[in-house]
Structures are given as structure tokens and as C-alpha cells.
Amino acid sequence: MKNTKRQTWEIRAAGAACLPGFALCYLAPFCMTAWYAFIRSAFDHRFAGTDNFAYVLQNKYFILGSGNLLWLGGSMLLLAFALILLLAPLLLRHPGIAKPGAALLILPLLIPSISAATVWKMMFDVNSVFNPASCRVALTTLFVWKYAGIGAVLLWAELQKIPSEILDAAALDGAGKGRTYCFIQLPLAGKSLAVAGMVLLMFLLRVYKESYLLFGAYPSPDLYLLQHYMNHQYLKMNFQYVAAAAVLLTACALLLYAVGFLLMKKRKDAL
Amino acid sequence: MKKALDYDTIRNAVNTGYAGLKGDGGLAERIIAQHQKKAAKRIPAVKKRIAAPVLALSLLLITATALALALMNKPAAISAYGLWRYADGQLTYQGEGDKRPRVILEDENIRFIAADDMETGLYYITRQDGQTWLKNITAGGYAHTPGCIINSKYSIVDLQVSGSVAYILANTAQAQGQVVQVHPFGAYQEAPLSVKDWTNEGITAFCAYDGRLYAYSGERKELAVIDLINRRLQCQPVQAGGILSLTAGLETEGDPFALALTQSEASGQKRLLLINARTGEMQDTGEKVPAWAEYVSRNRDSLYLLGLMPEDAKGLRISALSGKKVLHELYIVNGGNADAPVMEAAIRRFHEKYPDVELVFRHIEDVRVVNTELMAGEGGIDVFGNLFSLSTPGGMMLKNGVVRDLTDNADIQENWEAWRDLKGLVSVDGRQFGVLRMIGLYAFAVSGEWAEKIGWSIPDGAWSMEEFEALIQKTDAWNQTHEEHIYLLCDDNSPYFLDQYQAAHMDMYASTAEFETEEYLRLLKLYKDMNDKGLLYPQEKLIGREKSYSYILPANTLLRVTSGGLEWMDQAERVIFPPSVRDQDSPYICTGWYLYANANSKYPEEAEYFLACYSSAEAVSQEFYFNYGQWLRDKAFYQYADPSFGTIKEGTERVFNEAIVRAMPINETRELFWEKQDMMPAFYRGDISAEAFANAMQQKADMVLGE
Numbered sequence: 001m002k003n004t005k006r007q008t009w010e011i012r013a014a015g016a017a018c019l020p021g022f023a024l025c026y027l028a029p030f031c032m033t034a035w036y037a038f039i040r041s042a043f044d045h046r047f048a049g050t051d052n053f054a055y056v057l058q059n060k061y062f063i064l065g066s067g068n069l070l071w072l073g074g075s076m077l078l079l080a081f082a083l084i085l086l087l088a089p090l091l092l093r094h095p096g097i098a099k100p101g102a103a104l105l106i107l108p109l110l111i112p113s114i115s116a117a118t119v120w121k122m123m124f125d126v127n128s129v130f131n132p133a134s135c136r137v138a139l140t141t142l143f144v145w146k147y148a149g150i151g152a153v154l155l156w157a158e159l160q161k162i163p164s165e166i167l168d169a170a171a172l173d174g175a176g177k178g179r180t181y182c183f184i185q186l187p188l189a190g191k192s193l194a195v196a197g198m199v200l201l202m203f204l205l206r207v208y209k210e211s212y213l214l215f216g217a218y219p220s221p222d223l224y225l226l227q228h229y230m231n232h233q234y235l236k237m238n239f240q241y242v243a244a245a246a247v248l249l250t251a252c253a254l255l256l257y258a259v260g261f262l263l264m265k266k267r268k269d270a271l
Numbered sequence: 272m273k274k275a276l277d278y279d280t281i282r283n284a285v286n287t288g289y290a291g292l293k294g295d296g297g298l299a300e301r302i303i304a305q306h307q308k309k310a311a312k313r314i315p316a317v318k319k320r321i322a323a324p325v326l327a328l329s330l331l332l333i334t335a336t337a338l339a340l341a342l343m344n345k346p347a348a349i350s351a352y353g354l355w356r357y358a359d360g361q362l363t364y365q366g367e368g369d370k371r372p373r374v375i376l377e378d379e380n381i382r383f384i385a386a387d388d389m390e391t392g393l394y395y396i397t398r399q400d401g402q403t404w405l406k407n408i409t410a411g412g413y414a415h416t417p418g419c420i421i422n423s424k425y426s427i428v429d430l431q432v433s434g435s436v437a438y439i440l441a442n443t444a445q446a447q448g449q450v451v452q453v454h455p456f457g458a459y460q461e462a463p464l465s466v467k468d469w470t471n472e473g474i475t476a477f478c479a480y481d482g483r484l485y486a487y488s489g490e491r492k493e494l495a496v497i498d499l500i501n502r503r504l505q506c507q508p509v510q511a512g513g514i515l516s517l518t519a520g521l522e523t524e525g526d527p528f529a530l531a532l533t534q535s536e537a538s539g540q541k542r543l544l545l546i547n548a549r550t551g552e553m554q555d556t557g558e559k560v561p562a563w564a565e566y567v568s569r570n571r572d573s574l575y576l577l578g579l580m581p582e583d584a585k586g587l588r589i590s591a592l593s594g595k596k597v598l599h600e601l602y603i604v605n606g607g608n609a610d611a612p613v614m615e616a617a618i619r620r621f622h623e624k625y626p627d628v629e630l631v632f633r634h635i636e637d638v639r640v641v642n643t644e645l646m647a648g649e650g651g652i653d654v655f656g657n658l659f660s661l662s663t664p665g666g667m668m669l670k671n672g673v674v675r676d677l678t679d680n681a682d683i684q685e686n687w688e689a690w691r692d693l694k695g696l697v698s699v700d701g702r703q704f705g706v707l708r709m710i711g712l713y714a715f716a717v718s719g720e721w722a723e724k725i726g727w728s729i730p731d732g733a734w735s736m737e738e739f740e741a742l743i744q745k746t747d748a749w750n751q752t753h754e755e756h757i758y759l760l761c762d763d764n765s766p767y768f769l770d771q772y773q774a775a776h777m778d779m780y781a782s783t784a785e786f787e788t789e790e791y792l793r794l795l796k797l798y799k800d801m802n803d804k805g806l807l808y809p810q811e812k813l814i815g816r817e818k819s820y821s822y823i824l825p826a827n828t829l830l831r832v833t834s835g836g837l838e839w840m841d842q843a844e845r846v847i848f849p850p851s852v853r854d855q856d857s858p859y860i861c862t863g864w865y866l867y868a869n870a871n872s873k874y875p876e877e878a879e880y881f882l883a884c885y886s887s888a889e890a891v892s893q894e895f896y897f898n899y900g901q902w903l904r905d906k907a908f909y910q911y912a913d914p915s916f917g918t919i920k921e922g923t924e925r926v927f928n929e930a931i932v933r934a935m936p937i938n939e940t941r942e943l944f945w946e947k948q949d950m951m952p953a954f955y956r957g958d959i960s961a962e963a964f965a966n967a968m969q970q971k972a973d974m975v976l977g978e
Contacts, residue, residue, distance in 0.1 A: 042646035043672040043870040061978045127949075129967040130959060216949075218942045218974050232978050235639070236663065237673050239646050 030250070036243035043237075052244040062245065065226035072223070073204050076140050080148040080200050087152035089181055092159050102156065105149030116142060117213035128220040135215060135223055142210050147203045151196035158192035159185055345429070347577045347584065348393060349568040350386035351609065352634035353410065355393050357381050358581055362395070364410045367634050375412050383430035385437070388480050388570075388610070394432045394455070396421065396439075403427070405437055405455055419459045425451065433479035433499065438464070446472035450486060466497050469504055478529075480519035480569070481610070485529050485548070487514045496527045496548040509551030516566035518574060520545055521593040530574055530592060532560065532567045543567075543576070545592060556592045561585065571609050572631050590629050598627035601877050604635055604644075604655040606866060607708060612893035613885070620884040628877055638663075645673060648871035653878040656708055656866045664938065665865055666699035666780035674867040675875060677703040682883035689888035689903050692932050696863055699780040705865035706886040710899055711834045712861045712930055713767065716822050716843035721757055721829045725749045729847060739850040740797070746829065747804045756827060759801060761808035763821045763832040765947065768794045770937055771852050774860045777938040777972060784972035786965045794852070795954070795961040802955045822846075834862060838897040841923040848926055859934040900927045946971050 040048045056062050087105065091098045108116070124138035125131045162185055170180045186193065208227035215223060217232070226245065233241040348355040353366040360379040363372035380398040387394060392409035403425070406418035415435075421427070425441035428448070432438070437453040443463065449471050454460040464471055464484070475489035483505065484497040494517075495508035505527050513533040520528030527548040534541050541560040544553050563578035564585070574592060576585040590597050608614065609632040618630055633651070635641050642663070644652050657663070668674045677683050678698075683706065687694060697705050722729050725745060730738070746759045760767075772791055777784040785791075801807050808828050817823050821833040822843035833843060840846050849859065866885060868878040884890060892908040897919055903909065950967060953959050959967075 041672045042648065059978065061974060127953070129950075129970065130953075130963065216942070216945065218946070218971050221970065221974075224974070229978060232975075235642065236667065236978070237642050237646055237671055 033243045034247050036239050037247045039240060041237075042239040048240070052240045053248070056241050056244045056248065059229075059241075061224065062226070062229050064221060064224055065229040068222070068224055069226045072136065072139075073207070073225070076143045076207070077197075077200055077204055079140060080144045080151065081197070083144055083148040084151040084155055084196055085186075087148070088155035088159055089185075091152065091156040098156070102153045105152050107149070108146045109150055111146075113146075113209050114213055116146060117210060120214060126214045128215040128223050132220045132222040135219065138214060139207070139211060139223065142214070143204070143207055146210075147200060151200055154192050154196045154199070155189060158189040162188050344579075345383065345566055345568075345577070346579060346581070347568070347575075348384045348386040349570050349573075349575050349577075350393065350410075351388070351570050351632070354584070355384055355386055356581055357384050357395075362393070362408070364393075366410060366636055369636070373410075375410065376408055383427060385430040385432045386568075386570075387432040387435060394430065394437055396427060396430055405439075405453060407455065416455050419453070419455050421453065422461060429477065431477060431479040431484075433484075434482060436479075436499070438477070438479045438484065440474055440477055448472055448474040448488070448490075450474055450477060450484065464497075466502055466504060469495055469497065469508070476514050476516050476531075478516075478518045483519060483527065485517055485519060487511065487517055487531070489514070494529060494531075494546060494548060494551075496529070506549040509546070509548060511546055511551065511553065515541075517546075518567045518569045521589060521595060523593065523595075526550070528593060530556070530567060530569070530589075532564060532576065543587075543592070545594070554594075558587060558592065572629075588629075595629075596627050597629045598625075599874065600629045600631045601625075601653045601874055601881065602631050602633055602651050603881070604633045604641060604652045606632060606654060606656045607864075612895075613890045616890040616893045617881065617885040617887070620887060620889060621881050624880060625877055628874075630881070645869055645871060650873055652869050653872040653874055654866055654868055654881050657864060664779045664936075664940070665697070665704040665863075665867065666778075666938075668867065669699060669702060669704035670780050672870055674704050675870050675872075675879060677705070677868065677879065677882065680879050680883065682880060683886060686883060686886045686888065689905075689908065690886075690891075691902060691904050693902060696861070696934065696936055697865060699778075705867040706882045707863065707902070708866050708885075709836065709864040710861050710931060710934070711836065711863070712840070712859065712900070712927055712934055713763075713770075713832060713834045713849060714840060714846040714926055714930065715849050716824055716831045716833045716840075717845050717847050718824050718829055719845060721827070725757065725829070727829075729845070731847075733848050734850045736850050736852060743797075743801060743804070743806060746806055750805070756805065758808040758825070758828040759806035759830060761813075761825055761828050761831040762810070763834055764810070765944065766798055766951065767832045767849065768797065768852060769947065770939070771849070771860050773939060773943075774935040774937050775852070777976075779938050779940075779976070782976040784969065784976060786969040786972060787962075788965075790852070791965050791968075792961045795964055798951075799955065799961065836897075836899045837901075837919060837923065837927045840927060841897075841919045843923075845920075846923050846926050848930060859930040860937050861931065861934040863936050900931050902931075940975055942975055943968070943971055 036042065037052055038048060038050075039045045040051075091101050094101070120126070120138050120142050125134045126138055128135040166184060166188075167180060170184050175184070205227070208225060208231065211219060211223060211225060211228070217228070218224075219228070226249070230242050230245050233239070233245070346357045353364055353369070354372075356363050356365075356372060360377055361374050362376040362378065362381065362384070364375050365372040378395075378397055381395050382398065382403075383396040385394050386392075392407055392415060394405060394407050397404050397406060403421040403423060404418045405421050407415050409415065421439065422443075424444055425439065426443075427439055427441045429440040430437065431440075435456060437455060439451045439453060441449060441451055443449045443451065445463065450464045452460075452462060452464045469486075470488070470491070471486075473488040473490035474486050476487040478485045479499070482498065482500050484499055485494070486497065487494050492510055492512045493508045494511040494514070496505040497503070498505050511531070513536060514531045515534050517529050517531040520530045522528065529546045529548050531544050531546055532541060533544055541562065541564055543556045543558045543560050545556055546553050560576060561578075561583075563580070563583045564576040565578050565583075568575050568577055569589060572589060573586045574589050576587070577583060588597075603609075606614070609618075621628075621630065635644075638657075641652065641655060645655070657665075663673075665674065669676060678701070683703070693707060694703065696710070697703050697707055717729055719729065727742060727745060743759060746757055750756050769791075772794055773784075776786070776788070776791075798807070808825055808831075813825060817825050820842070821831065821835070822840060824831050824844070831843075832849075833840060833846065866882055868875065868882055872878045888903055888908055891902055896902070896906070896909045901909070901924075946968065950959065950964055954961070954964050
């Protein structure tokens with residue numbers, strides 16, 4: 001009892017120690033950015049209310065970028081996830097080559113994007129105006145090749161921790177490999193799946209770098225992402241629109257997180 | 272008799288062998304202890320074996336470093352916008368906006384470096400093939416001059432440069448410590464500086480800055496200031512002692528001042544003194560001088576105490592050192608050469624109204640850094656210029672509220688009375704966003720020889736696209752019937768007629784663009800036709816000077832698109848007006864460099880007033896009209912005339928001065944420029960049609976303007 005109480009206080013103290021850093025490095029800059037979303041511009045600090053949000057939400061390129069991020073980004077994410085689910089059990093089933101295999105899967109992450117983009121340009125036609133299909137394939141394969149590996153390694157590490165007795169029991173009960181993987185191993189490795197998902201989402205938001213290297217600042221409308229919109233507004237010195245878009249993006253992310261949190265809580269309560 | 276190999280024999284042998292072992296414990300323990308001692312003894316031997324070479328190498332390195340430092344007594348030089356350093360055989364430059372130094376040159380034999388105060392780069396003395404060379408290099412890595420050989424009999428002590436003339440302090444055959452003047456440009460000249468009433472010997476420290484030489488003789492303990500342009504003493508030399516190094520201070524009430532690093536003979540303490548070179552009055556600036564300080568150097572705004580190691584540098588404000596009262600600073604970013612006549616006139620006029628405002632010039636290479644600072648509004652940019660012609664257009668910046676609207680500024684509007692009608696170049700929708708700094712007008716350089724050969728009468732004034740199309744047919748017909756092949760047109764990086772079209776059909780301010788029109792398609796097909804007929808000069812064939820200077824016509828070329836100032840354009844044999852694109856009045860386009868007032872400036876009145884001073888007739892008239900054309904209404908305004916420019920051909924002057932009042936600024940952003948450049952090869956190959964090209968341009972323009 002005493003130990004639990006002490007541990008609780010230790011955890012709270014550790015959390016409190018992180019607060020100043022979090023406030024300084026994240027909260028304060030975010031609040032400053034949010035302030036810019038409510039003024040006319042970086043050069044005219046008069047209060048603009050929700051004008052900036054209205055402009056951004058009505059702008060067809062913001063809508064285009066958001067839509068593409070959702071659809072193109074979503075498809076890249078799903079494809080990467082599918083690959084993770086296929087690669088992780090392969091590593092598990094072949095322990096002899098698992099370690100070098102894991103290293104190989106992480107290697108693309110270490111290769112600079114500019115080097116990868118140079119190779120991709122040789123393999124694909126990256127003229128986004130005249131061959132958008134080829135460009136979509138190029139971006140998707142680059143994203144999956146670069147980032148799916150780390151997710152697979154994370155999942156493999158978690159799968160290794162599952163006690164073999166559980167798998168033996170499942171085999172005894174007549175479950176095949178597929179059913180064992182889908183209905184026993186994956187649910188038990190749920191946390192690492194969530195982490196892998198978050199990591200992929202983080203990389204998805206950074207895919208602008210690869211897109212810029214492949215297609216330049218203004219790709220075709222099919223490949224125009226929200227990040228393009230925000231970067232261009234910054235270069236045009238319309239920081240108020242960048243800020244408004246950032247606030248909207250944060251709100252969406254928080255909403256997603258809230259939904260996920262509620263679902264997990266519901267599942268936990270059910271258990 | 273052979274002994275039996277039994278237990279006792281072996282034991283005796285071991286005991287005999289280890290008889291000398293001392294220590295506690297049984298035999299085993301003593302053997303182990305003995306081996307450990309031997310191992311410990313072996314280590315010092317190993318250490319000795321490697322210590323000697325390491326020590327020798329260290330001594331060698333130390334000696335080499337000391338030697339290098341001794342030979343290179345001033346490894347750093349301050350230029351207007353950056354710092355040059357020489358270390359480890361590498362010459363590096365770090366500009367104001369650079370995060371780290373860039374290697375410009377590798378040369379193991381550089382002995383002296385000095386930056387030119389007129390910002391033509393760095394001059395350095397190096398040994399090459401047994402001879403001493405004076406060479407020059409810019410931050411971009413190219414040389415203004417091929418270099419010249421210095422008299423090998425000079426034992427050089429120091430180097431200074433001012434106004435592209437080098438001054439060497441050397442021990443010559445005539446005397447020790449002489450200042451020798453070297454002209455590296457044109458016909459090489461070298462001679463000890465000769466000035467009436469001044470003894471050019473025994474000089475131990477000197478500095479050349481802004482047309483003056485500050486020379487200190489340690490023997491005579493005398494400081495002299497020499498007017499290098501008129502070759503006379505500025506004033507009688509004054510007595511001064513203990514000066515290690517000196518540089519120019521600010522002139523105050525007609526008295527020249529020097530800032531000198533001195534060292535007391537008695538205490539060895541170093542001080543920074545302000546010396547009135549007319550009266551000899553010395554004043555301690557009060558600055559704490561570090562012990563490592565060996566010499567001083569300065570640029571327009573700052574003085575630097577420098578030492579022999581790369582990290583030994585301390586910057587100080589010249590105005591503060593000179594005791595000048597400074598209310599606040601006004602920052603001019605990317606405003607061009609601060610020493611240019613037009614800028615000097617603007618500064619003089621500005622200080623008449625704001626004497627206590629110090630103007631600080633900054634140069635920032637990366638436009639994104641400029642944009643970020645503009646938005647941050649934390650000071651550092653009050654007036655700024657666009658570095659590239661494809662930076663964010665002024666109209667767009669006015670629309671986004673980045674720059675101040677100058678339409679209602681009375682001083683600026685009053686200036687227009689002396690100007691020709693060039694207001695359109697700095698305005699959108701009747702609102703003025705900036706003042707003009709430079710114009711690069713587009714025209715065609717023409718080869719009279721080829722025109723005559725093909726029987727083409729060079730038009731004297733304006734001509735039409737129909738006439739140009741007829742010229743295409745004529746040239747093609749000539750190529751069909753002659754062995755020699757003529758190129759009709761060499762473009763200047765970008766297809767001229769497409770740029771001309773875009774200037775009229777894209778409005779950055781109103782956010783409109785029209786590319787999917789009959790006229791644009793017609794122009795595209797014109798280019799395809801010229802390319803198919805082999806009438807366009809291949810850009811990849813341009814090399815050397817042909818590539819750098821658009822007024823040079825490549826071989827077998829009839830016309831070349833050239834753009835630049837009046838003096839630049841006059842280098843061509845002959846220039847003519849470009850033909851008029853069909854559906855617009857003006858065929859003339861230009862790139863423009865402007866100065867703007869930052870809307871976020873803390874000192875908006877001063878910023879706008881500076882622009883008013885810069886665009887005043889008094890300032891503009893200082894810029895010899897040969898450079899950028901006649902902007903002022905009356906030629907008589909241009910009193911300043913540099914004889915080295917010579918005369919301008921009448922034809923060039925007419926074309927330029929007539930064209931600029933009807934020119935339109937190119938409306939383009941980097942993205943559209945590169946889009947066009949990327950698509951042209953595929954278009955010429957026939958991989959994409961004219962319609963697809965126009966559609967792609969429209970799409971891009973809509974994106975750029977519609978975001």
C-alpha cells in the first residue's frame with residue numbers, strides 16, 4: 001500500500017517535471033500560432049475573428065489538399081499497414097533470418113529521402129501534370145518502402161513477447177496459423193499496432209518532403225496535399241492562413257484521438 | 272645418463288627455473304605474480320615505442336602551425352557582408368545569412384588576404400611557380416582579374432585594398448616599410464606611393480579604406496592620412512605611439528579619425544583608441560580589448576578586433592566607438608551596394624532629417640530567411656530589396672500587406688515630378704508598392720553581318736509578329752539553299768515571347784491568368800516550328816562568356832534576347848526593339864529590382880522617408896544613366912559622369928529609353944518559371960501538345976494565384 005502510494009507520487013512528480021518542457025516547447029508555440037489564426041495577418045494585428053478560418057475552409061486548394069491527404073494519404077497508410085501485418089509474422093516464423101531481416105526493414109528509414117527520390121525518379125515518370133497515375137504509384141511505393149519496415153519490426157518485437165503456451169493452447173483447440181495470428185496474436189499485440197499506426201501517421205504528415213523532391217512545389221491537383229497549401233501560404237507570407245490550417249488540423253487530430261480513446265476505454269470496460 | 276621424466280624431476284626443474292621468484296604464497300601464486308610484473312614492465316616499453324613518434328609528430332604539427340601562423344599574420348578579412356578566413360590551406364567565406372563558412376578556394380601558399388571595401392571580392396597574395404602573385408576572388412568563387420605577378424624583390428609585410436587598387440606594405444630595395452600601390456586591373460602598374468610632404472618609409476601599420484590611406488610609422492611615431500584620389504595629405508601627420516594596427520573611423524566635422532589598436536610598452540596592455548588625425552587628440556574608446564587581439568578590420572558599420580585563431584573575433588559598432596549619438600537603427604536588407612553613389616546620396620539626404628538614426632546594411636542570401644524575419648516583426652528589416660527578379664512579386668506583397676502602400680507618401684509622390692513616367696513599374700491597380708532600384712529591359716541583339724547575308728533589312732523601330740514570322744520563313748529558306756546554317760534566335764534562358772505574353776495576361780494582384788487562349792497556343796506553335804526548323808540556338812551549346820553575357824551573339828546567330836541595363840546592352844553590336852506580340856500594346860518587358868518598406872517596421876516613417884531619399888532626383892542623378900537608362904525626365908540631371916564608361920551608341924540609348932516607359936514587369940514566380948523550363952524539352956520533342964502545355968500552365972497559375 002505504501003509502495004503504491006509512493007509510486008503514485010513519483011509518477012505525478014515525474015509528470016509535473018515534464019510539464020514546463022511541454023509547455024515551453026509545444027503549448028506556448030501552439031498558442032502563439034493559434035493567435036495568428038485570429039488576426040488579419042503577420043503585418044496587421046487587428047482581430048479578424050473567424051475570417052481566416054472561413055477563407056481557408058472555403059478555399060478550393062485547402063479542400064483539395066485536405067481531401068488528397070485523406071484519400072491518398074489514407075491509401076498509403078492502409079497499404080503500409082497491410083505490409084506490416086504480412087511482414088511481421090514472416091519474421092516471427094523464421095527466427096534464423098529475423099534479425100538481419102529486421103535490420104533490412106529498418107534500413108530504408110536511414111536512407112536520405114533525396115537519395116531515395118533520385119532513384120525513384122529514374123524508375124517512374126514523375127511529371128505529375130501529364131502522368132498523375134505514375135506519380136501516385138511513385139509516391140505510394142516510396143512511402144511504403146521507406147516506412148512500413150519500422151512498423152513491421154515494432155509488431156514483430158511485440159509478437160515475440162506472447163507466451164508460447166497461449167499459442168500451444170490455441171493449436172490444441174484446433175486453431176490454424178491464420179486464425180491464431182488474426183484472433184489471438186494481433187489482439188494481444190494491439191498496443192504495438194497502435195504505436196505503429198501513430199508512427200506511420202507521423203511519417204504520412206512528413207511525406208511532403210518526398211512529394212516535393214519528386215514533383216516540385218506545385219504538383220498536379222491529384223497529388224496536391226494539405227502540406228503544399230500550408231507551405232505555399234508561408235512562402236507568400238500569409239501566415240494567418242497557415243495558422244488557421246494548423247489549428248484545424250490539430251482539432252481534427254484531437255478529435256481522432258478522443259474517438260480512439262473512448263473506443264479503447266469502452267473495450268477495457270467491457271473486458 | 273638421461274634423467275627419468277618423473278614427478279620429482281619436473282618439480283626440481285620448475286623450482287630451479289623459478290628459484291628467484293620472490294613473494295608470498297605457493298609457487299603458483301608467485302609465478303602468477305611474476306608474470307603480472309613482467310606484463311607491467313612490458314607496457315612502458317610499448318609506450319616508449321609509440322611515444323617517440325607521437326611526440327615527434329606533435330612537435331612537427333606545432334611547428335607547422337606556428338610557422339603557418341607566423342607566415343599568415345592576418346588570417347581573417349572583413350568584407351561588407353561577410354568574413355573571409357584562411358586556415359589549413361582553405362579560403363572560406365561566411366556571409367551574413369550563412370550558417371557556416373563555405374570553402375571558396377584551396378591554396379596552400381596564400382600569405383596575405385585583404386577584402387576590397389568596394390565589395391569586388393577578396394584580394395590575396397600567394398606563391399605560385401616560384402613567383403609572388405596578387406590575385407582576386409569573389410564569394411561566388413570567380414575572379415575579376417587573372418592576377419598579376421608582384422616584384423619578387425619585395426619582402427611583403429601586409430596587404431590592403433581599396434577601390435580595386437591594392438596597397439602592399441613591403442621592405443623594398445629603396446627602404447623598409449614602404450607602401451607600394453598596385454593596379455591589378457588593366458595594364459599592370461606598381462610603384463611606391465609618392466605623396467608630397469609625406470615620407471613613405473618606416474611604415475609599420477596601415478589601412479586603406481574609402482579612398483584614404485591611414486599610415487603609421489613606428490619609427491617616427493607618426494600617423495598620416497592620405498587622400499588617395501587626389502594623392503595628397505588630408506592633413507599634417509600627427510604624433511601617436513604604440514599602434515599595432517589601425518583602421519578608418521568616422522569623419523566628424525571634416526576631421527578624419529582613425530581607430531587604432533595600441534599596446535603599452537610599459538604594461539603590455541592593449542587598448543582601442545580613437546585618434547583625431549588632424550589634431551592628434553587621442554581618446555580611449557573604453558572597450559575592453561582581449562589579449563588575443565592582434566589587428567583590427569572594419570566594414571561599413573562595424574569594427575572587428577581579430578586574432579590569429581579563427582575563433583578570435585569581436586565585433587563593435589563603429590558609430591558607438593566614434594562617440595556618435597544613435598537613437599536607433601534602421602535596417603536596409605538586400606538594398607545593394609551601400610557605397611554606390613546613389614546610396615551615398617540617399618544616406619546624406621536621410622541624415623539631414625534623421626541625423627541620429629543609424630543606417631545598417633544587411634545582406635541575406637536566402638529569401639525564406641527574409642520572409643520569416645518580415646513576418647516575425649522583431650526588427651532587423653525596415654527597408655528591403657528583392658534579391659532575385661523571381662522573388663515574391665511586389666504586387667502580391669502589397670496585396671498580402673507585407674509592404675507599405677507608398678501611394679499617399681507626399682515625399683515619394685513629389686519625386687515623380689522629376690521622373691519619366693515609370694510609375695507603372697512600381698504600382699499595381701494605382702497603388703505604389705516600392706521604389707525602383709534597377710531595371711533589366713529586354714531587347715534583341717542583332718548581327719548586322721548575318722542580316723545582310725540573308726537579305727533582311729533590320730527594322731529601325733517597332734515591328735510586328737507577322738514580320739517576325741516572315742523572318743522565320745526567310746531564314747529557313749536561306750538554310751535550305753546554303754551550306755552554312757543560321758540560327759534565328761537565341762533565347763535568354765526562358766522563351767521570350769511566352770514571357771512577354773505572360774506579362775500581359777497574368778495579374779498577380781488580381782489573381783488572374785489566361786494561358787488557354789488562341790494567342791498563347793499560336794506562340795507555342797511558333798516556337799515548335801522554329802525548333803523543328805533548327806532556328807533556335809541550343810542553350811546547351813552556350814559556354815563561357817557566351818553563356819554569362821547575353822549581349823554576345825553566338826556564332827551563326829541572327830538575334831539574341833538580351834536583358835539588362837543600358838550599359839550592359841550597349842556591349843552588343845546593335846540592339847533593336849523586340850516585335851510586338853499581337854494582342855497587347857506593349858512589347859517590352861523588364862525584370863525589376865525594387866526597394867520596399869516593411870509593413871512590420873517599427874519605424875515606418877523613417878523607412879518611407881529613406882525610400883523617398885533613394886528615389887529623389889538628387890540620389891538618382893548620382894547613378895550614371897548609362898547604367899540603368901534615363902529615369903529622370905531631363906538628361907541634365909545626370910551631372911555625375913564616369914569617363915571610364917565612354918559613350919553609349921545612339922541606337923542603344925534610343926531603344927532603351929523609349930522602351931522603358933512602355934515596359935511591363937514580367938509577372939512570374941519561380942514555380943511558373945521552372946514549370947515552363949521543365950516542359951519545353953518535352954514540348955519540342957513532341958511528347959506533349961501545345962494544348963496540354965497551355966493547360967498545364969493554366970493549372971499551375973490557378974494554383975499559385977488561387978491558394
